[in-house]
Amino acid sequence: MAYSEKVIDHYENPRNVGGFGKEDAGVGTGMVGAPACGDVMRLQIKVNEQGIIEDAKFKTYGCGSAIASSSLVTEWVKGKTLDEAMTIKNSQIAEELELPPVKIHCSVLAEDAIKAAIEDYRKKSGASSSETH
Amino acid sequence: MSAVQADVVQSPAVRERPIYLDYQATTPVDPLVVEAMLPYLTQNFGNPASRSHSYGWSAEEAVENARAQVANAIHADPKEIVWTSGATEASNLAIKGAAHFYSGKGKHILTLRTEHKATLDTCRQLEREGFEVTYLDVQENGLVDLEAFRAALRPDTVLASILFVNNEIGVIQPMEEIGKILREHKIIFHVDAVQALGKVPVDVETIQADLMSLSAHKIYGPKGIGALYVRRKPRVRIEAQIHGGGHERGMRSGTLPTHQIVGMGAAAELAVRSMESDNRRIRQLRDRLLEGIMSRVDEVYINGDMEHRVPHNLNLSFAFVEGESLIMALKGIAVSSGSACTSASLEPSYVLRALGKSDELAHSSIRFGIGRYTTEEEIDETIALVAAKVGKLRELSPLWEMHLEGIDLNSVQWAAH
Ligand SMILES: Cc1ncc(COP(=O)(O)O)c(C=O)c1O
Numbered sequence A: 001m002a003y004s005e006k007v008i009d010h011y012e013n014p015r016n017v018g019g020f021g022k023e024d025a026g027v028g029t030g031m032v033g034a035p036a037c038g039d040v041m042r043l044q045i046k047v048n049e050q051g052i053i054e055d056a057k058f059k060t061y062g063c064g065s066a067i068a069s070s071s072l073v074t075e076w077v078k079g080k081t082l083d084e085a086m087t088i089k090n091s092q093i094a095e096e097l098e099l100p101p102v103k104i105h106c107s108v109l110a111e112d113a114i115k116a117a118i119e120d121y122r123k124k125s126g127a128s129s130s131e132t133h
Numbered sequence B: 001m002s003a004v005q006a007d008v009v010q011s012p013a014v015r016e017r018p019i020y021l022d023y024q025a026t027t028p029v030d031p032l033v034v035e036a037m038l039p040y041l042t043q044n045f046g047n048p049a050s051r052s053h054s055y056g057w058s059a060e061e062a063v064e065n066a067r068a069q070v071a072n073a074i075h076a077d078p079k080e081i082v083w084t085s086g087a088t089e090a091s092n093l094a095i096k097g098a099a100h101f102y103s104g105k106g107k108h109i110l111t112l113r114t115e116h117k118a119t120l121d122t123c124r125q126l127e128r129e130g131f132e133v134t135y136l137d138v139q140e141n142g143l144v145d146l147e148a149f150r151a152a153l154r155p156d157t158v159l160a161s162i163l164f165v166n167n168e169i170g171v172i173q174p175m176e177e178i179g180k181i182l183r184e185h186k187i188i189f190h191v192d193a194v195q196a197l198g199k200v201p202v203d204v205e206t207i208q209a210d211l212m213s214l215s216a217h218k219i220y221g222p223k224g225i226g227a228l229y230v231r232r233k234p235r236v237r238i239e240a241q242i243h244g245g246g247h248e249r250g251m252r253s254g255t256l257p258t259h260q261i262v263g264m265g266a267a268a269e270l271a272v273r274s275m276e277s278d279n280r281r282i283r284q285l286r287d288r289l290l291e292g293i294m295s296r297v298d299e300v301y302i303n304g305d306m307e308h309r310v311p312h313n314l315n316l317s318f319a320f321v322e323g324e325s326l327i328m329a330l331k332g333i334a335v336s337s338g339s340a341c342t343s344a345s346l347e348p349s350y351v352l353r354a355l356g357k358s359d360e361l362a363h364s365s366i367r368f369g370i371g372r373y374t375t376e377e378e379i380d381e382t383i384a385l386v387a388a389k390v391g392k393l394r395e396l397s398p399l400w401e402m403h404l405e406g407i408d409l410n411s412v413q414w415a416a417h
């Protein structure tokens, strides 16, 4: 399988690897996928009082495209509001990384992960942040 | 060092290509084999079937000489060797040919779940034609359970097909015992000995094989040539699958590729001659590779029995890393993986699944195939690379983190997607 240069770059120099304390204030965690499917993505966001994502971290068990997709979205969500981050589409990720059709599901997983992290943050921080809807 | 060897073995400083550790996929042609083949492409290009002139005669002589070389390598008679385009064709001819010929006696075939696709897909085709096939499970170590094997035989079983040495995990089946059981029951015994020749002694008498598939390109011969052994005493009959000029006593028509055949003959002779020294060297390299990886990397699992196994194969699963990213990380070495993503089928290795391995471990398996030209230097580089890359991928892996925290991954509710 030939990978695009962008995939290889993210794969070899993944951005924002790591994590935050799950219970820390302002942290939302999204964990999607399953080991049996060959991919598990954990994406975490740290949201400040203005409702802006000021930091993001990931860890991914999966193919090169899955690693690259999650690395890319950690870059993209930083500085965005939750609503803005919610609009990130897997097709944008796939386009940016030039993923071939068989690798589209890896980008879908990254979209799912960011949505799951935002939901988790909203659930944890209760009604107050839901009002930003 | 000869030119061919120089092509395969590269010094690290000038290494332009990955280290080749995929000798179960194919092998480079040995320089001695190339040398033997060349005159039959240019000088002695005659058609071995041409009876009317010396071009044909000298080609025929070369073909018969090679036939004797291959026969000797498996302790058979030259008259029992039929040339084919490779082992895939040999197994098709053996299994379909015998099943069709003996279908009046019964329509049940016995084989293993861990066979090569050349056998499995041929059996699937026969199922579509109305045969019944049992794909017997193997034990966790990849070896057949002889009691289960015996129990799977039926009164209408006409043929059993067994892989001598497994191409993915290198385990050696108890062929003598299997041969004995089958002979007792008068069941035709087809053996895929592709990965066995040159690695373990292959003797059609000791194992009482009736049919045996061989391939040149796994024994430092050229691709596109193989052979089927067909027993004459007691006589085993097969129906031809390819019809034409009646070559190979009607069992396989088609002009014989003299140069390929000469290459297979030379390779077979060389394989037997260098078996002991090859094995000794390769075993040392295998042990070095295994110890090197095991001492540097945690949570590595060996797939397949270590005792009943050729040293040329080491199949390891690296827990908590995913197979395709591992292959990507190991691009400095040419290996094969049981991962779904790298194979055409999108299923993790059916061989590892048959051993009862979880999908995760099947996904993260790497087959290291060591061969005649592998060097200690290459093994050491491989160890270093594997240790570094697995370490790097585990730092990226949420599963590794959870493992370190003592979380049992089986207890986690995974969000399906
Ligand atoms: C065990 C086994 N059987 C059969 C084959 C098929 O041989 P060939 O490539 O000559 O068709 C192979 C090689 O892929 C093999 O490893």
Ligand code: FES
Pocket (backbone or CB within 6 Å): A038, A039, A062, A063, A064, A065, A066, A102, A103, A105, A106, B324, B341
């Ligand atoms: S995780 Fe297997 S294809 Fe992306």
